[in-house]
Amino acid sequence: MNQLTTPLIAHIPGSKSITNRALLLAAASAGDTRLSAPLISEDTLAFRTALTDLGIRITDADTGWDVRGGGRGPTVGATTSVACADAGTAARFLPPFAATGRGEFVFDGSDQLRARPLRPLVDALGALGARVSCGPAGALPLTITADGLDGGDLDLDSSFSSQYLTGLLMAAPLMRRALTVRAKALVSRPYIDMTLALMRHFGATAEEHGDGTITVRPGGYRAADLTVEPDASTASYVFAAAAVTGRSVTVPGLGGTSLQGDLGFAHVLRRTGAHVTVTDAGTTVTGSPDGALTGGFAVDMGDISDTFMTLAAIAPLADAPITIHGIGHARFKESDRIEAVARNLGALGIRTEQGPDRITIHPGATGPAAIACYRDHRIAMAFSVLGLRAGGITLDDPSCVGKTFPGFHAELRRLFPDHTTPQGI
Template sequence: MDTLAIPTPNRPVDATVEIPGSKSLTNRALLVAALAQGDSILENALFSDDSEYFAKCLEDLGIPIALNSQLAQVQVSGKGGEIPNKQADLFVGLAGTAARFISALVALGNGEYRLDGVPRMRERPMGDLLNVLQAGGVNINFEGNPGFMPYTIYGQGFAGGHVRLPANQTSQQLSALLMIAPYAQQDTIIEVEGTMVSQSYVKMTCRLMADFGVEVTQTNENLFEIKAGQRYQARQYTIEPDASNASYFFAAAAITGGRVRVQHLTKQSSQGDILWLNVLEQMGCQIYEGDDYTEVRGPEQLQGIDIDMNDMSDLVQTLGAIAPFATSPVTIRNVEHIRYKETERIRAVVTELQRLGVKVEEFADGLRIEPSAITPTAIETYHDHRMAMAFAVTGLKAPGIVIKDPGCTAKTFPDYFTRFFQMLEN
């Protein structure tokens, strides 16, 4: 399907929805389960392009994976830090987590591992992680620009020790190092240089590592210590619903003055994007929390907000998509790093808002969106799942919105539009 028209209901949304498992937690759990010894069962795992690329890479490395999409269950037969296959050609698509986590994993192996992805993945930053691996004794051969895919990693174990890593463009490289550090040859101290973006994702990584039996000591905001010799313990583990993907359903309640309840997701989530609930509350929504659900009820009209979204930057598009309906301007700050995501996200949001007739100002690390009448148009999605999912929400309030390339949501939420339209049927 090349395009998809979004229906505009004449009433507030009123629905209870189920959201698939978190991409971020699924991919982290896949990595640590692969490093554990024995069989782990991941329940409510996400089945999407990103997670399936990750699982395929693990299989290509000789780590048995059993997928059951009907039960949303993955069995990983971990090899205790060993990588059975001594040679593999690994393709990660556009999956940044797979690219960074698999690159770190194969450094522990004893073999030759080539990694590549789609053209956009070849433009995304990898160099800071690779520099640390090289300093730790790993040889890497770059086929094109140093620091970018495609490249071949000649694994021979990771030395550990005191390493320095910038994390100003992505926190995924830091998470990758944290997760392999227990299997280093000596204790690892990771010193983050400069400003760290998306700190909530690093906290998620450390929490998941602890769930599998490995402790990280964080002595200050930028210093992490991981003792060598710790080992992940195989276990049964339930993945939380994806808070980032829940944001679109909560946003639907927000702009229609309706009610949406998301099952099995609460503010106790380990995912930083649960902070979206605070954003909506500041904009006038009411939030209700039960033992095993969260519900958002939207106001008659949203209020504007001026907000630092560094720690929930995957939600910039969600906020951008509902911002024109607020009573006053919405300003989003401190998210320059999203220019290096699946697409150049600040520019993409600005461009599509302008296409909708919205008055918007772009600056280096964010944007300012004015309350505006919406012009019917077709939204370019730039192969970016979050562009498609976010601007579908705009169509609930403004007639005539068409999403181009709706299939790009397969990256993290293959049946997004099925569930989105089911929400409107209630």
């Protein structure tokens, strides 16, 4: 550990994953809920707007948002359009909630969101009693004619995303009978653990069986105030920045009791030589004095795939290759993230090798290049961290970070004023 380094305190906004789950659970609860310190970003505001489209009342409060829940699925008298914008969580969490209600709902989003698959969710809703039609290739726009959901036994393909399972689980307490789901080839299991913990916070009864099957009983939710912890995926960028600059960064409020699996990224950084301390009060990462990184290892990041790009972007600075695997489902996010990382590293002069669910990054000197962000906030933020050490990096879409962290570039400059940060072109 660099004993001479005074920790910098990073200001990380609230978790997107917790904010959007809590918004839906509060909307489904009977009574009023206050969400304190929610993330305010393009994705969460899109999710909030979509809920208001469904008739949920959400108002601003001094410390966050007040949500008036109806204790049931939404009921509408005329066809209701629900705009999801770019928010994948809105397109995957809200249709099951709407299907527990009454009426006709039409979900749609941006061209980017229309390209993301929904077929497993569409098929599941149909099996549970909803009338569903969707766009080409099982994607948005999605029309649901709802008269409540029956519940019952369900096999669900979860190899593309855990969000299908999350949406169905959160809707389950509003169904007519218990829902038992067998999730096949489940990816990103920590997000399901988060979902179940939040559902229990709002009073739901869920049982996990030894074979990975989950049963949720009917009975609804009760209102319960919640303070949103800092976003662990977003924290990965400042933790990585500490590692490559030889500084020490602390994220208060993101510690050992976190609901977020992506805090595991800090433990991955240990393998690169960084010193990591996790307490109940927060997490601190300290880089070696010269910012050197140790490579020569392979790591399965399937459970924390939203952070694999953070490691991949700084891997050229290591002293040996790094292989990241278990991330095939990352090809179906805002971009094909494996391909996007490989192309951008190639533009910088870095050699990579990739397979269906893996990428190997070789160390090397980088040259100047324009990073193609593909409208993907995580590509922009990950390569911004590399830019602290590698000169000549620009971003073709720096504002795309607004999806989850509108103040990202300003915070990076505040924390590391003696390092160059990438600029837009």
